[in-house]
Amino acid sequence: MPRSKRFSSALNRRELLLPYLLVAPALVVLLALSIYPLVYSITISLQQETTTGVVWSLVHFKRLASDGFFRTAMVHTLVYAVAALTCEVLLGLGLALLLNQQIRGRGLFRASLLVPMMLPTVVVGVVWRLLLNPNFGAINGTLKRIGINTESLTWTASPRLAFLAVIAVDVWQWTPFVFLVLLAGLQAIPQEPYEAALIDGSSRWQTFRHVTLPLLKPAILIVLLLRTMDLLRVFDQIFILTEGGPGFATEMISLYIYRTAFRFFDFGYAAAMSFVLLAVTNVVSVVYLKVLQDER
Amino acid sequence: MRLTTLLILVALILVVLTFGCRQQHSGKQLTLAVVSGVEGEALKQAALDYEAQTGVHINIAQFPYANLFEKELIDLNARTGAYDLIMLDDPWFPLFAGSRFLTELTPLLQKRGHDKPDEDFVETSLAICFHPYQADNGTLQALPYVGNSQLFFYRQDLFAKHNLKEPETWNDVLAAAKTIQETETAEGGGKMYGYVMRAAQGNAAVADFMPIFWAFGAEMFDANGTPTVNSPEGIEALQFMLELGKYSPPGYASFNADEVSAHLLQGTAAMSINWPAWISSFSDPAKSKVLGKIQFATLPRGRKFGPAEIGNWLIAIPRHSQNVEPAMDFLLWATTAEQMKRSALRGNPPTRRSLFRDPELVVKFPAYPVQLRSLERSRPRPRTPQWNEIENAFGIFLSKANSGELSPADAMNQANAEIEKILKRAQ
Numbered sequence: 001m002p003r004s005k006r007f008s009s010a011l012n013r014r015e016l017l018l019p020y021l022l023v024a025p026a027l028v029v030l031l032a033l034s035i036y037p038l039v040y041s042i043t044i045s046l047q048q049e050t051t052t053g054v055v056w057s058l059v060h061f062k063r064l065a066s067d068g069f070f071r072t073a074m075v076h077t078l079v080y081a082v083a084a085l086t087c088e089v090l091l092g093l094g095l096a097l098l099l100n101q102q103i104r105g106r107g108l109f110r111a112s113l114l115v116p117m118m119l120p121t122v123v124v125g126v127v128w129r130l131l132l133n134p135n136f137g138a139i140n141g142t143l144k145r146i147g148i149n150t151e152s153l154t155w156t157a158s159p160r161l162a163f164l165a166v167i168a169v170d171v172w173q174w175t176p177f178v179f180l181v182l183l184a185g186l187q188a189i190p191q192e193p194y195e196a197a198l199i200d201g202s203s204r205w206q207t208f209r210h211v212t213l214p215l216l217k218p219a220i221l222i223v224l225l226l227r228t229m230d231l232l233r234v235f236d237q238i239f240i241l242t243e244g245g246p247g248f249a250t251e252m253i254s255l256y257i258y259r260t261a262f263r264f265f266d267f268g269y270a271a272a273m274s275f276v277l278l279a280v281t282n283v284v285s286v287v288y289l290k291v292l293q294d295e296r
Numbered sequence: 297m298r299l300t301t302l303l304i305l306v307a308l309i310l311v312v313l314t315f316g317c318r319q320q321h322s323g324k325q326l327t328l329a330v331v332s333g334v335e336g337e338a339l340k341q342a343a344l345d346y347e348a349q350t351g352v353h354i355n356i357a358q359f360p361y362a363n364l365f366e367k368e369l370i371d372l373n374a375r376t377g378a379y380d381l382i383m384l385d386d387p388w389f390p391l392f393a394g395s396r397f398l399t400e401l402t403p404l405l406q407k408r409g410h411d412k413p414d415e416d417f418v419e420t421s422l423a424i425c426f427h428p429y430q431a432d433n434g435t436l437q438a439l440p441y442v443g444n445s446q447l448f449f450y451r452q453d454l455f456a457k458h459n460l461k462e463p464e465t466w467n468d469v470l471a472a473a474k475t476i477q478e479t480e481t482a483e484g485g486g487k488m489y490g491y492v493m494r495a496a497q498g499n500a501a502v503a504d505f506m507p508i509f510w511a512f513g514a515e516m517f518d519a520n521g522t523p524t525v526n527s528p529e530g531i532e533a534l535q536f537m538l539e540l541g542k543y544s545p546p547g548y549a550s551f552n553a554d555e556v557s558a559h560l561l562q563g564t565a566a567m568s569i570n571w572p573a574w575i576s577s578f579s580d581p582a583k584s585k586v587l588g589k590i591q592f593a594t595l596p597r598g599r600k601f602g603p604a605e606i607g608n609w610l611i612a613i614p615r616h617s618q619n620v621e622p623a624m625d626f627l628l629w630a631t632t633a634e635q636m637k638r639s640a641l642r643g644n645p646p647t648r649r650s651l652f653r654d655p656e657l658v659v660k661f662p663a664y665p666v667q668l669r670s671l672e673r674s675r676p677r678p679r680t681p682q683w684n685e686i687e688n689a690f691g692i693f694l695s696k697a698n699s700g701e702l703s704p705a706d707a708m709n710q711a712n713a714e715i716e717k718i719l720k721r722a723q
Contacts, residue, residue, distance in 0.1 A: 063721075069689075134547030136558065154547035159701050162550070245497040246549040247696030262366040264685040265373075265391065 045271035060272035070273060072248060073256040077277075080163070080252065081231035084170045088227060089220065091171065092178025097212075099179075100186045110183075117176040125240025128169045132156055132241075156242050159249035166238050166250050170231070178223050185219025186212070218292060225288045232281050253277055324622055325353035326380045329368055332360045334573065335442050335609050336383060338639035342630050352622060361385075372397040377616040380623040386424045386608045387677050387684070389438060393427030394681040398437040399613040404624040405436075412436075414648075416633065418443060420674050421608050421647040429679035439631045440647035441639070442609035445674040446507060447575075447666065449560060450567040452591035454480060462591070466511055466536060466598045469567060473543035482564040483585060490543035492565035494551035495698035498691040504569055505694055506605050506677070508540075509533045511598030516678050516686075516715075523715040525690065526708035529599075534697055534704040536598075541698055549699035561585060569595065571607060572645050575663055592663040594670045606674035608647060645671075682722050689714040 048057040064070055099110055116124070131138050132155040140150040156162045189212065197207045235254040238244065244251035253273065261270035328343055330336035336358055343354045357379070359367050365388055371378050372392060384392060392398055405413065413422060413436060421443050426434035450463065454476050463469045473490025480488040494500040509516075514529035524530070541548060545559055557574050559565035563585045577583050578590045595602045611630065613623045629635060633648055640646045640657055645667055651657060652668035661667075677683060690711050697707035 133555070135545050135555075135564070136562075151546055154550070157547035157550035157699055159696075159699055242550065243496065243498065245692075245695055246495075246699040247497055247701055248692050249699075249701070259688060262369070263688065264682075265369060266685075 041271040041274065044268045045275060047268060049268075060269045063269060064272060064276065069248065069251070069256060070253075073251045073253045074276075076163075076251060077232060077234075077253045080167060080170075080234070081228060084167050084174075084231055085224065085227055087167070087171045088175045088178045089223065091175045092182055092223070093220075095175070095179045096182035096186055097208075100183060113176045113179060115176075116173045117180075119173070121173070121236040122240055124169060124173050125237040128165070128237075129156070129241050132165055157246050159246055162242050162246060162250050166241060169237055169241060170234065173237070174227065174230070178227065181223050182216065182219055185216050188219075189215045221288055221292045225285060225292075228284050228288070229281055232277065232284075324351070324619070325355065326619055326623055326626055327355040327357065327378060329357045329359065329364065329371075329379045329382045331364050331383050331385075331609070332358055334643045338642040338644050339383060339441065339611070339630065341642065342635055342639065343626070346626055346629060352626070368392075372614055372616075375616040377614065377618050379614055380617040380619045381627060382612055382614060383441070384438070384610050384612060386440075386606065386610055387687070389424060389610060389612075390427065390429070390679045390683060391681040392612065393437045397615055398427075399615050399617070399620055401436045401439070401613070401624070401627075404620070408624075408628070413439065414631075416648045416650050418647055418649055418652075418668070418671050420445075420606055420672060420676075424606065424608060424676050424679070425610055427679075429676070438610035438612035439627055440608045441611050441631060441636075441644075443645045443647035443652075443667075443671050444572050444607040444609070445667070445671040446503070446569050446595060446604035446607070447572060447663070447670055448567070448593045448595050449570050449574075449590055450593065451476075451586065451589055453589045454566055455591075462593050463567075463596045466508060466540075466596045466602070469596055470536075470540060470543075473540065473567060476566045477543050480566070482562070486564055488563075489545045489559065489565040490567065491540055492551070492556050492559040492568045493537075493540065493544050493548055494553060494556050495537075495541070495549045495695050496552050496691075497695035498688055500552045501691040501694040501698065502677075502687050503605055503607075505533070505537055506675075507569060507595045507602050508537055508598070510675060511596065511600055511602030512536065513598070513600045521719070523712050523719065525715065526705070526712040531705050531708050533598075534694070534708055537694075538697065538704060549695055560590065563589075572663070572667055573643075575661075576643060592666050594666060594673070601673070603673055603675040604670045606671065606676050609644075680719075682718050685718050686715050689718060 045060055046056055046058070047054050048059045095113065099106055099113075103109075119127075130136075134140055134150070134154040134157060137155075139155070140153055143150050143153065152158075154161065155165055193211045193215065194207065197211050202210070233254050234252055235258070238250055238252055239255060239258075242250045244255045254277070257270050257273045257277070260266050260273065326343075328339065330339050340356050340358065343356060346352065347354045357367075364383070365385070368379070368382050368384065368388075369391075372382075372395070402412070405411070413425075417440060421440035423430060425436055425438040425440060427437050428434050448463070450472075454460075455462070455472065458472075458475050458479070460472045460475065461468070463472055469491065475490075477488060477490035482488040493504045495504065509525075509530060512529045512533035514525070514527055514533050516523060516525055518524050545551075545565060548555075553571070553574075556565075556568050556570060557577065560568060560570070560574075561577060561584050575592065578586060579588070581587060595604045611627055613620055613627065617623055631647075633650055636646045636648055637651055637654065637657065640651055640654075641660070645661075645664075646652060646657075649668065652664045652671075658664050677687070680686065693702065693707040693711035693714070696702045697704050702710070
């Protein structure tokens with residue numbers, strides 16, 4: 001009896017161990033590629049190199065307060081995100097409502113709308129850089145041909161136009177995504193509430209306001225959440241299109257972080273800025289999720 | 297039981313793989329980090345020749361210009377010794393040398409029976425291989441491989457047509473730009489611009505501005521290292537840049553080298569500052585509408601002599617390389633006159649005086665005498681480890697002035713304050 005008992009407990013132990021062993025490789029990879037760098041970046045953001053060696057200090061976070069470039073880049077990022085998001089959601093919603101109806105050529109419209117989204121953002125940046133070239137670009141070329149004076153339309157060389165241009169490019173590329181998610185949301189809404197609204201004699205606007213919009217809210221919130229996170233960390237298309245210029249006009253926080261780390265060799269300060277961006281993104285996301293949960 | 301066997305087996309495979317990879321490292325081999333494009337291509341070809349001649353195995357890691365710096369920086373900082381030789385653009389040198397990332401070459405030269413590098417190297421090219429720059433205690437930490445310095449490009453045919461002489465001063469440039477822009481039209485009836493410059497923030501704006509800045513007698517730092525970009529001369533230089541900008545195509549505040557060259561190649565602009573790497577494209581019928589019409593000169597003067605910016609490619613040996621001795625052998629071989637001539641034939645300006653005067657090369661590259669004159673009197677960008685950050689800040693304010701966001705005085709004052717902040721932080 002004792003022998004067989006020992007045997008069975010050994011078996012049990014092994015069975016208990018097995019799941020851990022199976023999870024171990026994934027855990028190791030996660031630790032090495034995700035947790036370790038995170039901890040490391042927290043460490044370097046709180047350390048300073050001095051002539052006597054590395055010391056713990058809050059110098060990087062203090063510098064944030066006095067860094068005009070950081071403040072401006074942060075403001076640019078927020079304005080950019082709000083402006084692009086507003087346009088994308090309004091346009092996307094409009095398109096989704098339009099193409100949710102029985103109109104001719106619906107399939108073609110739906111398919112062609114998705115093309116910009118499928119392009120890599122770097123390609124989008126290059127294409128728009130060429131289109132927006134003030135002297136050789138297709139946009140000014142077309143305008144010239146129809147008789148518009150393009151002398152002052154220097155796009156990426158004018159601070160205001162450049163900022164509008166980077167917003168427009170994001171709207172061009174990502175409205176299809178918003179459209180796609182909202183269209184799926186619209187199609188998931190059952191017919192019954194609409195029939196009830198019809199019987200109650202509600203107007204089209206009332207139906208939209210009190211039936212469609214509330215039922216579409218989860219889809220809208222998901223779009224807002226995903227797009228906000230993407231917009232706050234925008235990098236590639238702006239890096240290609242304007243590289244943050246002219247001057248500092250389209251510099252976003254992610255570009256400034258990149259420059260600080262990989263051009264100016266200041267990883268500590270770059271890490272500190274990244275954590276501010278992370279905090280902002282987190283706060284926004286938590287607010288969205290809270291609203292989303294309250295809906296349910 | 298089976299599980300244990302499996303685990304042991306996996307462990308064994310891992311061990312074999314690890315040591316198997318290690319074993320490849322025995323035997324002589326060198327790893328080079330080179331830049332994409334003609335400069336790196338020449339060194340790559342030379343390395344392959346070297347491999348065939350000596351049997352030393354060569355690995356090449358080739359990166360685009362924008363990535364090369366960060367790849368090298370990360371590797372040197374982590375002390376992996378992954379690269380035995382690195383190509384570097386000369387403005388990076390103070391940071392790399394100042395961080396003690398590079399091997400001192402003089403002891404290695406002495407071991408080979410030389411007390412200093414070959415006298416044939418152009419002085420200005422060799423000077424930027426010493427750290428600290430122009431100091432008595434400077435040590436040699438690289439050798440110059442590609443001898444670029446800025447040149448002044450202008451449309452010979454239009455100058456002749458309007459009886460204009462090769463511009464000696466910046467005021468000549470302005471006057472010529474005015475004459476040409478007001479009287480000429482581009483081929484095909486488009487607008488012709490007198491001058492084209494690049495004022496995109498960062499390197500572009502600074503590179504096109506420095507020759508004007510220096511010619512006006514301005515300096516970035518005084519003798520104590522305090523920034524002085526907002527001196528009256530500095531502000532005057534920026535005012536002049538904006539004046540010249542009136543004859544540059546609209547949108548030049550976002551131009552980089554590509555746009556400048558496009559305007560020259562398309563025949564829509566008459567003058568610019570440019571690098572020798574672009575010379576060959578003007579005689580390429582597939583790209584150029586101005587075949588044989590572009591002339592090259594040294595940079596104009598202002599109140600003072602107007603030096604060109606030097607922009608050499610250097611080769612250095614990382615301090616943590618495991619193969620310092622074979623790397624030095626290769627470095628000396630690749631920078632001999634014989635090998636550098638082959639690189640020159642592939643399109644890279646040399647850093648040796650004898651090659652700039654080599655009859656065969658001068659026939660192929662008629663601009664060589666001008667290039668040598670420009671290089672010999674060129675100036676490096678200020679030799680500070682913070683150069684990338686300073687150039688970035690300076691470029692932002694130059695670009696802001698050129699896009700009309702700031703007045704020249706405001707731009708220079710703000711740039712000066714920002715550069716002060718950068719230097720203070722570095723202390």
